[in-house]
Amino acid sequence: MSWLRTNTFHHGQFDPARLVEAKREQGLSVSLCIPTLNEERTVGKEVVIFIDELMRRHQLLDEIAVIDSGSADRTREVAAAFGADVYSAADILPAHGDNPGKGENLWKAIYQLRGDVIVYVDADIKNIHPRFVYGLLGPLLQDPEVGYVKAFYDRPLAEAGGTRPSGGGRVTEILVRPLFSLFFPELTAIVQPLSGEYAVRRSLLERLPFPICYGVETSHIIDVYHMAGMAAFAQTDLDRRVHTNQPTPALGRMAFRILQTFLKRVRSLGIVQELPDLGTLLRQFQVSDGRYEQVDWQITELERPPMIEVAEYQTLRAALRAAAATG
């Protein structure tokens, strides 16, 4: 319980101006990564607000980048028009191929972005506010032991005809929290382990493997816990986060990927000795013309290796260190 008391914050505890001072004192640089796929409706507002508030008014961010998975809408055009650096995930580390999925974008961001700290913020937030960034940077900038800060919220889901004042986190409550309770009880202190907003020190981030899709947050929590223990985590209450609700079948597919990631880890950590080879087929049902139809989904949660093991990254970082040393 002491971790919950000492490492849980509210964004109101942090003043962006003071965080800028702390960042300067520590000689840190901070990059913001917004992973996107068809987010033209919300990405422009995120970019404008973060640039205006956290680069112009308060020099808290050194870089704002959109890493796009091949949007078919105007996402890249809109983000670039408002001043973000826009990259196509497929163009980053091209020799390593390109996989569809948010985790892939987050992994490639480690190579592309320059910050000592990377903040990840999803692009689908409807009530975006600078607190989504400075609230996550606060614990990192005031405690050198903290390396990974997760967001949590009261998350109303936007629905037809209005918003619902409570709910959200269904996969967390139905799947992840019961699994953590069974296998990693300490991790249940993290209120929303699947939240898409977090700030991480590069020194930690580059050592983490990356599932390419929805398993990425679950794997991070388990891997950071295994590497550095609870003291490396903090969490910040960012109040409300309004986003579009996902239909239940999509949540089912998300849960399937998370379960693949989770079982892989309990096996590799030796927590469960014997597991059969896991299948990759998820069956769901839909009704068409009054008849039930089975829909088969082949789902495999691929994983990227820790970035520090990638040769191009080692070369790049060495070059950057050399350039910094020569001024």
Place this chain on the structure above:
Amino acid sequence: MAAQGGFEELLGRVTTYPARVEALGGSLLTNLAMVAEIPAPTFHESARAQFLRDRLTEVGYQSCHIDAQGNVAALLPGSDEGTGEDAAPTPLLVAHLDTPAAGDLDHTVSLAPESAHGVAVADNALGVAALASLPAVLEELDVQPPGQIAVLASTGGLGDGDIRGLRFFLAHTDLAIDFGICVEGVQLGRLSHGSVGMIRGAITCRAPADEQPTAFGSAGAIPTLNEVIDGILALPMPARPKTSVVLSQVRGGSPSIRPAASATVHFVVRSEAGRQVTSLVRRINEIVAEVDAASAATVELNIVGRRQPGGLPFDHPLVARTHRIMRRLELQPHLTPSTSELAAFISEGVPAITLGMSFGHDVGTDKERVSIDAMYTGVAQLVAVIEAIEAGYCR
């Protein structure tokens, strides 16, 4: 009286303002998005007011507070305010805080390179955002007004609110307000310097209490209300002075088999002449009394808002200078009368105008949007008018 040459110098540099405002366009868009995403239907503005009070403090305003009427008021100190007869004039910039949109709509704002979309972005989140962005804009333009600038995001600016927020502020403030500028999101090019006379009211019909609602032949309140509406629409309207009656909303009943127990029509009578407004409302009252007497239903008229006509002549320096500033910015000024906050200034004898900040499209619908490029010209014109006032060119 300030020299004419000074005003010409102001006109000379104002053409550079839009591009320079654009350079920090993010500030305006940031404020627009954050303000517009907080619902603020009339009488329910408190969440937006609290956000704005904090925001105005953050961006450099002083004495930011929420008054007893829920208005957000703040001051931007001048660089050389002076005293007595040498005191620089104090303008009050007003943007109504409330919106005509229901609070349970999705208020998400979406930004595209050419426009900002969202519920009530034009009416009047953009006006409020312009106030919040003013300190940054003045700094960017290196404009240091000598006198203080008072700003007010007013509550109850629409409909039944009857501009109560601004009326309250003007009645209770200790500030000596020399000029008023009403800041509306749209339309850019608008230059209102007069207010038409207006009376806003509601007529409610109630079916007799002893009517059996499910009996065949039971008519309910709607046919009776229809008689009233027919009577109003048959009233002759004079071409001069310009006069109109607008039926703005009809409500009553429910989608069931029952006749409506009550039904209400809201109306607005407007005219360039106050006596025409009074005369028409008297005629509407007679129609109401006639239908009430002839039917079993009860019919009542309730007046919810009044404006007296008035305003500044075109040759008033505030209007004339503003007109020249707009022309210099290649705007075509539309001299349209107003029924909004301007009327409160007129009632208090404060010279005032209304300006629009951008071009709006599909205003009042779920596709409401405002042009981004035009905003920079809108804010540029606002700054130039403030400069003209503060320099004494509008006395």
